[in-house]
Amino acid sequence: MTKKNWPLWEVFVRSKNGLEHRHFGSLHAADEEMALENARDVYTRRSEGVSIWVVESKNITASNPENNGELFEPAQDKVYRHPTFYDLPDEVKHM
Amino acid sequence: MSEEQKNMEAERSLSLEAQFEARIARDEKIEPKDWMPEKYRKTHIRQMSQHAHSEIVGMLPEGNWITRAPSLRRKVALLAKVQDEAGHGLYLYSACETLGITRDELYEQLHTGKAKYSSIFNYPTVTWADMGAIGWLVDGAAIINQVPLCNTSYGPYARAMIRVCKEESFHQRQGFEIMIKLAGGSPEQKEMAQDALNRWWWPSLMMLGPTDAESVHTEQSMKWKLKRKSNDDLRQQFIDQTVPQAELIGLTIPDADLKWNEERGSYDFGDINWDEFWQVVKGHGPCNKERMNARVGAWEGGEWVRDAAMAYAEKKESRKNKKVV
Numbered sequence A: 001m002t003k004k005n006w007p008l009w010e011v012f013v014r015s016k017n018g019l020e021h022r023h024f025g026s027l028h029a030a031d032e033e034m035a036l037e038n039a040r041d042v043y044t045r046r047s048e049g050v051s052i053w054v055v056e057s058k059n060i061t062a063s064n065p066e067n068n069g070e071l072f073e074p075a076q077d078k079v080y081r082h083p084t085f086y087d088l089p090d091e092v093k094h095m
Numbered sequence B: 001m002s003e004e005q006k007n008m009e010a011e012r013s014l015s016l017e018a019q020f021e022a023r024i025a026r027d028e029k030i031e032p033k034d035w036m037p038e039k040y041r042k043t044h045i046r047q048m049s050q051h052a053h054s055e056i057v058g059m060l061p062e063g064n065w066i067t068r069a070p071s072l073r074r075k076v077a078l079l080a081k082v083q084d085e086a087g088h089g090l091y092l093y094s095a096c097e098t099l100g101i102t103r104d105e106l107y108e109q110l111h112t113g114k115a116k117y118s119s120i121f122n123y124p125t126v127t128w129a130d131m132g133a134i135g136w137l138v139d140g141a142a143i144i145n146q147v148p149l150c151n152t153s154y155g156p157y158a159r160a161m162i163r164v165c166k167e168e169s170f171h172q173r174q175g176f177e178i179m180i181k182l183a184g185g186s187p188e189q190k191e192m193a194q195d196a197l198n199r200w201w202w203p204s205l206m207m208l209g210p211t212d213a214e215s216v217h218t219e220q221s222m223k224w225k226l227k228r229k230s231n232d233d234l235r236q237q238f239i240d241q242t243v244p245q246a247e248l249i250g251l252t253i254p255d256a257d258l259k260w261n262e263e264r265g266s267y268d269f270g271d272i273n274w275d276e277f278w279q280v281v282k283g284h285g286p287c288n289k290e291r292m293n294a295r296v297g298a299w300e301g302g303e304w305v306r307d308a309a310m311a312y313a314e315k316k317e318s319r320k321n322k323k324v325v
């Protein structure tokens, strides 16, 4: 029988209500319950969070930096998506 | 591959490398999936794993005193500190794994002696005052080493170091507080504190690494921001900040040549026994064997627990799947 190692999990923590969960790091655990418990001990020893998400790393699909050109560059020439693109007379206030 | 293809390939990686170095020079961070030169990857695996191993092995000398702490206040503080060190090891291992090496391979390297850890942890902790000296001096030297790494070029390493540095300052303070109390106590207590300082002073200076003249990799490490100041500069900084602290609590630095140099605005200090340093690095320190036995023993002793947890997780999963069907 080949040996099975504890899988890798990614940990996301909400530091306080009103803020989003943010990636904090990763850890190994046998299952999701243990992943949550370990995340609590490893990443929130000083009240860093009020909520934790864990997700097994293999379930994350990530974009490849080599495709950054086709993915993100098209947005760069669409300046008309920003308010500063539009000319307004100086007299107009609050817009 | 034809000759032409080979040349094209070489040219491609040359220009990739130039772009890569330029990104770092512009203070951009490198993230795990970005292209990186093989040497960058290898160097980072080596340094980050060495760092992680040091945090983990570093728990052993202090763990030795948790059950014998002289008061509840000291005990909770030491326990929390040692737990932090475990956390530091875990942040760093997982950051290191983003470079495509497994946790098992990293442990294997530590356990077989292929990977190094900080040589300071191969010294014994013989009295309670050693807990004070370690926090004050060893964590103090570690902070000096680590703070510049919060700006290092590899994103996961930099982020791990920011967390580590936030937690370190309590470590140093709890150690110094132990020293203050002992130095201000009975003559025996003061002597105990002085004795601990005598034994930890020189190893702490060595901990900041070999002198610049003997230090390899420095130039490349500076470029990649794995290092921002030379070992000798860091050592001087450590001495200059620590000497007044010792004076403040009435302890004497065990160096007859230590003298304030008005011109340099720094302390001159005596020769470091580098033979001792290299002996310890090569495995001949007072506790090298003991540390590795404890570490490997803990890993092997815990194997059945890891296996049982995995078996339980699999059983739970298969039960869940059966229900679904």
Ligand SMILES: [Fe+2]
Pocket (backbone or CB within 6 Å): B055, B084, B085, B088, B164, B168
């Ligand atoms: Fe640490």
Ligand SMILES: [Fe+2]
Pocket (backbone or CB within 6 Å): B085, B139, B142, B168, B171
């Ligand atoms: Fe520490």
